[in-house]
Amino acid sequence: MVSAAAQAGVVAACVVLFVPMGLAGWHLSRNKVLFFSGALFVSLAVGVHLSPYLPSVPHLLATSFFVPGPGAASAAASSGTSCVPFLHRVSWSDAASAGAAANGLGGGTARTWSWPPSLASACGFARLSRDDASLLLNGSWVMVAGDSQARLLVLALLRLLLDPAAAAAAEPELFRRHSDYRAAVPARGISVDFVWAPFESNLTRLLREDLRLAPRVPDVLVLGSGLWHMLHVTDAASYGDALASVAGAAKSLRSPLPVPPPHMFWLGLPHLVNHMLNTDAKRAHMNGTMLRAYDHEVDQRGLVRGDGGPFLLLDVGKLTQGCGQQCTADGMHYDGEVYDAVLHIMLNALVIESQQRI
Template sequence: MIGAVQLGLLAACVVLFVPMGMAGWHLSRNKMLFFSGALFITLAVGVHLMPYFPSLSVFLSTSEVISAPISLYHDSCIFSLHSVMYSNVRECDDGPFDNHEIGCKKSWQWIESDQVAKCEFQKLKKSDASDLLNGSWVVVAGDSQARLMVVSLLELVIGSEGMERIRGDLFKRHSDYSMMVEEIGMKLDFVWAPYVANLTELMLQLKRNKNLPDVMVMGAGLWDMLHVNNASEYGMSLRMLRDNVLALLPVSSNLDAGGVELSESKSTRILHLFWVGMPTLITSMLNTDEKREKMTDEMCNSYDNELYGSKLLRESGGPLLKLDIRMLSDLCGPPCTADGMHYDGVVYDATVQIMLNALLIESNQKPE
């Protein structure tokens, strides 16, 4: 990918050597001066107008924006984050029990392997998660899968009792939710965004406000599959989202919401981006004829292919690290879902812990 410096050197060479070549062809002096002047003005205008054309700006800045995430993705620990398994032992507030008591959850753990042991993945407890997210602004945007991730994250940070007090507000139908966890100064915003176009609009809104969260989790596809059912259109929407995410990153944090220039340390902070994948859909368990007709394995595979082809995900050269709900829900299987679409909390608990461990890897931290 051509960078800005290389492009500048190329333009300088054009301005310098093309007129010299024309002179070698015995063109008149006036014609040569006219051409070199026109060429210089055209290049100068193009450079100044470039920021106003996001797609071109994205093309030129892509390598600079995503070079760090790509190297992180190839880190073996990032590859191993989803190496998990479930067991029949259930975890309750007072510890693990091999029964089905009310309030107990099916347990999960990382697979015991040399690689996982080397990476030192840990299930973060409340204190560790609070330290990691202290003072952070977390935005989660998407459909019901994203909302269930918010439930698991908040249950970890504020406890099950605190979660019960806010559950009614969080689950108001098709609505946004915002809260401040005063104890650790963490702001959390959930944005109801069932279509990829809603996520793109959110990116544009963040760019207009010149203010970005520290952690951004997003994902959409189930509503599109049900109400649009066109994989190629879904792919086009994902590519537009990718372009807007990349256009957002280079200007992410030079100014705060009030237009005040930020310190260098804050302006160079990393924006942690995650994509919430769609779950495994068990067609026979879906609760309407329309869902069973449209949300088939074949359509799910088509939508997944469009996701990878869009280059939105880090593993295909994009900016977002995938939280693979489809794999995690498939491992848990039919016993973990009542409707073939929304899974038990253990699946989203595992997803949250994978995300938190990715944050630890990207920020070179380890829990105490």
């Protein structure tokens, strides 16, 4: 937004610049050198008086001609452009075998992730400690709804917020088959809900009915689905129609709220390793062609930002591909380090969005 002072400066500049130049042109049209000199003098005078209200030339160039590239994150940070598009640019490397047990691997080498140092420095991306994450989510209600992928994200969140013994004690209850789950971090007033919602119709009902009738909406809302639809329906167009309903319900939930709307995230589909899937039905229906068709519907149905949607995409597919086949035992569910990366991308996005809302 242009400030009132800048607007007043522009109006005054127009008066000072064009009135004398018009008069000079009328009186001095026969003497082009004298006219040019007078015009240059007036222009320089206006420039001196107007300069306090205008951005510097380098800043103007940076904001007007910003093009993502190798140094894009640095340019984004310096020009105030959001760093959100760079959140998924993580690197994967082998970790010591000691980390394998913590991430559910059977042994050997585990994989760990990080942001490149230059990107982390330029945009301020960081893995949050338990204290920092608790402070960020202080007093918040976090709701995650979906299938087993969503459940694994909740596990990553609990492992970050709770001490190891408490997180381990919560895991069996969280993974009760086809059930909801609720946890709390009383010291920080944080509530965490997992809602079992494997189909898109479950998510639409949650948005249109359950949350609309609730006295409060979540501060952070993470939704995701598609695996059950792919297995049991196997129709990308039908999935897209269902996603459009989810998008419409999410937009209607946001619009009438007297308070800031929830931060909304969509949990993308993982990369599927077809030959590792553990049933014939999964191997038949959950192949690469079908996965690409389902991902295309996510991009095209007004669900995620960039397509006019309300959800910021958590690109699980990109992260699982980066980690590789060694990070999955069944070709669908991945090790804890993957969902830790998803979680920290979400938390860093919350930091950025919270700053932008101030």
